């Protein structure tokens with residue numbers, strides 16, 4: 001076995017803790033938040049594994065995080081990047097079973113935008129050989145969230161609403177909804193995406209720039225009675241959609257793509273129509289869901305990628321050495337993930 005190097009190239013965070021702001025997942029300059037460095041390869045402790053990176057997908061949560069706007073504090077000097085795919089090259093006590101395996105992982109101790117990442121063994125999913133590295137690098141955050149949230153929606157009827165439906169997660173939810181015989185109502189901001197989303201599984205697609213969008217939604221709402229709104233945007237249009245939903249509707253905020261903060265205009269609906277506003281966070285779902293259900297969902301996710309029902313659209317690939325110069329431009333492209341490779 002080739003010995004491991006003692007140092008590695010990494011893209012690290014340059015700030016500590018929370019920023020106290022909510023400006024959304026966009027950045028103007030990578031160097032405002034990140035820096036290149038050469039640093040020691042971390043060593044796995046008990047229950048941990050060291051992973052040699054194959055690919056890491058860039059998610060909005062990575063951008064919220066490096067800006068100090070996510071659900072956990074930044075650690076200055078620690079590699080960025082939550083999600084990836086790679087090979088387990090060293091293990092701590094109790095994690096030996098993963099040695100040598102290709103896994104999808106969530107990095108809990110040292111981030112994925114580095115040649116090596118360090119995480120807990122329980123944050124790794126061994127990958128079937130028929131899953132590509134690109135799909136493996138985006139196998140947890142969005143697919144698991146799609147499975148969990150569509151399951152939540154189907155318990156409240158057959159129609160549900162998905163905002164930012166052109167996002168990777170939105171597309172996964174539209175096609176899963178269709179496969180389960182449900183009626184996903186997709187909300188998008190670009191009219192040119194309507195046909196592709198219908199093809200993918202959306203029952204109806206509404207475009208937020210259409211001046212008649214809310215009228216059209218009200219008519220659809222009366223007809224289809226969607227009771228769950230899976231919302232990644234959380235702006236004033238979201239609030240208006242929620243207000244036009246029927247009795248008992250749930251506005252599930254799971255993302256903050258818009259920097260606009262919505263105002264509640266009809267709080268009486270919460271009292272008299274039994275409507276609810278709530279959040280969803282995969283991290284919380286993973287800890288609250290029985291292990292056997294998580295295992296079943298993991299297997300279904302891999303099956304969907306293996307047989308082509310789901311795929312990861314890739315907009316651009318960047319090597320670690322090109323992240324600082326290329327990330328901002330790469331993120332401007334719609335319809336796909338930026339993938340970072342060693």
Ligand SMILES: NC(=O)c1ccc[n+]([C@@H]2O[C@H](COP(=O)([O-])OP(=O)(O)OC[C@H]3O[C@@H](n4cnc5c(N)ncnc54)[C@H](OP(=O)(O)O)[C@@H]3O)[C@@H](O)[C@H]2O)c1
Nearest residue numbers: 060145164166167168169232254255257258280281282334
């Ligand atoms: N809570 C959780 O546990 C959890 C888990 C996974 C993901 N998420 C959230 O899910 C959302 C989607 O993630 P993803 O990885 O699928 O994203 P993605 O593939 O990177 O796509 C994001 C897309 O959202 C659209 N968008 C951006 N800003 C917008 C705005 N202000 N208004 C409307 N649409 C906007 C853009 O599409 P167009 O350019 O086509 O409009 C953009 O391409 C993110 O908010 C993420 O944080 C949450």
